[in-house]
Amino acid sequence: MYRLLTVMCMLEGETNEESELETEALSMTAARKIPERIREQLICFPFSMNGQIFLVIGADTDEELQERTKEIHSSLTAFFEKEFGCSVISGVSRPFPRLKYLRTAYNECMETLRNTGRLHAAHSDITFYEDITRNDGIIGGYDFVIENSMMKAVNDGNGEEAAQLVDKFVNSLYNREIASHDRSFFLHRLVVSVLSVLSDAGLSANQIFKERSEDVFSKLNDFFERDKLKSYLNRCIIQPAVEALRQYRYNASSDILRSIMEIVREKRGDITLTECAERLNYANTQNFIRFFSKYENTTPGRYRKEHKKADSGIDDRYVPHQITCVTAYRLTGELLWQRGDSSGRPGSFGSDFPAQIYDIDGDGYDEVMAGYALLDHNGQVLWFCRDLEDHADCLWVGDVNGDGKPEIAVGGSVTCLYSAEGEELWRYDGSVESQHIALGKFLPGRPGLQVAGLDRIPRGDGYKGQWDGKDGIFMLDCEGKELWKEDRQTKGWLTIVDGLYNWNGEGKDYILAYRRGGGVKPALYDGWGNTAVSFPEDGYVLHGDLFGRDKEDVIIYSEDTAWVFSGTPADLAEKPSGKPVPQVKRLYRSTLYPGGER
Structure with a gap:
């Protein structure tokens, strides 16, 4: 059995870009300096990413795994206070049987950390994912956990996760027998939270729903059957929002961003970030990384690896999937629609x-x-x-x-x-x-x-x-x-x-x-x-x-x-x-x- 423990350093003062960089640098340093007595209890070497430190803990039973996780958190708390003079909070995934579920465990840790404030977590506290689900993240009947996850899925362009969250949210309303008036309010609030993601990116609802004559909010009240409500919410609101945001970000990217992608494809991923930045006259590699991440929702390193893998052969079994685009044509040759990115080189599609x-x-x-x-x-x-x-x-x-x-x-x-x-x-x-x-x-x-x-x-x-x-x-x-x-x-x-x-x-x-x-x-x-x-x-x-x-x-x-x-x-x-x-x-x-x- 395994658990993923995610540790976040708690620095004093306001959170801004400078403090985020400081937190990320501190996390990288701390991950390298974690004492040997802690590392010996881990399945693999700890690593840091985006200001958090990740540790994979293993044990034979759930009880043993629970106690070992608490002990490691306690040791890490003492280590951070002594070495760096700061406290930490930890989010812990559910137990999982095999390491292939590590991505799910990562998502659970992130969800736990995002919601520690709702559970009034103190500094140097530890929160288990079970505590979130036990509390359901529901305040006054409304599920804030799903709302936060939905906003993140839309912002990340993850239509699959967003569809699953629609399913989960609607099932929760019906399973808990939420009254019709409250159900309408909860649905409206979820849609507003999605639209706020678009608004933050510079998009308005009118740009997405301008071809629809009905009011999307009033339409939500027309569905009483669970499956029909799910279908409308996902098909007419959530997925168009995900696609509109993705297209908007792609179209808003500048010529220099397109140059970055062309360089990566030209070199088939065989180019360092520093070399890519130099070819585009970026003196500061960190600025280049921030610029790229802002528009592509991923780091240049991940982008480079994905394209390097995708072009290494027709069938790479199977990460990432090589098919990047689905296109529909009329029999006479006119384009009907296209979903995905068709700019990959010939031969990069999988079979x-x-x-x-x-x-x-x-x-x-x-x-x-x-x-x-x-x-x-x-x-x-x-x-x-x-x-x-x-x-x-x-x-x-x-x-x-x-x-x-x-x-x-x-x-x-x-x-x-x-x-x-x-x-x-x-x-x-x-x-x-x-x-x-x-x-x-x-x-x-x-x-x-x-x-x-x-x-x-x-x-x-x-x-x-x-x-x-x-x-x-x-x-x-x-x-x-x-x-x-x-x-x-x-x-x-x-x-x-x-x-x-x-x-x-x-x-x-x-x-x-x-x-x-x-x-x-x-x-x-x-x-x-x-x-x-x-x-x-x-x-x-x-x-x-x-x-x-x-x-x-x-x-x-x-x-x-x-x-x-x-x-x-x-x-x-x-x-x-x-x-x-x-x-x-x-x-x-x-x-x-x-x-x-x-």
Whole structure:
């Protein structure tokens, strides 16, 4: 078990730019001078950032971890008072099981420190994140913790976090059964806090909502259903605010800022901050850092590292994601909209980004599910999937639970199902890596649709000479419960699964699996994993209605040969009709990772 302890020096006097620099310098010095007896109790060497010192503490049990954290804080308090003549306050994250949750722990520490004043924390005091959540940060019924977090998310341009906070804020109002009058007041206050972030940056509400005839505040009172309120708050207020602020800051950046970014890209990140400052005739590197950070909301060092990583290859597994922009065009070539930064060099986009285009909410316009984000027909972010790692590998749309409305099935670090409004309906985490999924009526006697998936159990890596990976097919019911999982006895970890429908005219849905490796050739499997059809050739596979009979046929192809297979005989001597066979959406809109509609 681990906790992250964040320490902040408390200097006397007013807080200004000079005192902030002094605090940052003191923190850097203190981090290097922390006594050995304290460092021995830490998981890694302490480090400082933005005027705070971060320490990772580990122990075997929660109780032991709690006591060790308090002891370290007490020792640090004595150290700071003796060495620097100042007191400190500390914010502590919840316990977390693995170091990969360090970013979450960091956010919890920052939230704790921001709210210590509300808990009347004294100098040299320690506040645990549990104290914030136990108190809920709620004063007079209003959640100041979420308000502060929302303002920070909007200011940072973090639309995903802002969407999660909308979800949390609205759920809190309904779960606590806040009266209608108070609920209206709380919603108005949250929106005002968001608009204050824009106002501080030099933007007005009219610049954001000028195309909307309704009053955004009065509109908040029109929604009584939880999901509709979430959707309106996020889609019509929060996400437009995030995007408007990002665009405003980008457009407001000067020519010199654009020169900075061009230099970083030109050098592919291989340039120091001092060299970059000198090329732009900045004598003082610190002034250069402050200038850059003001407009880009990140430090030059982080920006340089991100671009260096992003250009090191097509697939960097996976930080940062190489796709930087989503663009929509009319079929005639006119630009519809663009979200993100398209100024990266060719080749910097990654390959791992499935997308589905579908009118998921029935408003007459297509939405775009791009990775873990759903965009509306204008490219505005409606919502993000939550608490998912890496990236989406596969996206399907279909009425899985049989309620008459389409849902979105997502395969990636886990398999999960989302409603059109962004509510997670269920999550299956019984796989290591849900690489592919497919929807179908694979088991006709069961309700809804089933979800067939492919789990990379131990992943191989051919680039590293690791060829011993193994995968397995699994099946979920419409509620996300596992029905079975393949116990594969052969090696092979690159299988692709897809749904194939009406193979032999009987109207059945089958699982198509190919690129299996280990000597296993392409095959069709029924809903219980039994082999229904085994094909005699190996290779990549395409499937579709080749003869216009409303039956799907299979093409297996290699570098020089294509084999065509059908579930029923076809008269190849029959003269073609001269009319093209209609193309289904799956065939004319294709990405590297299969997906589809059912």
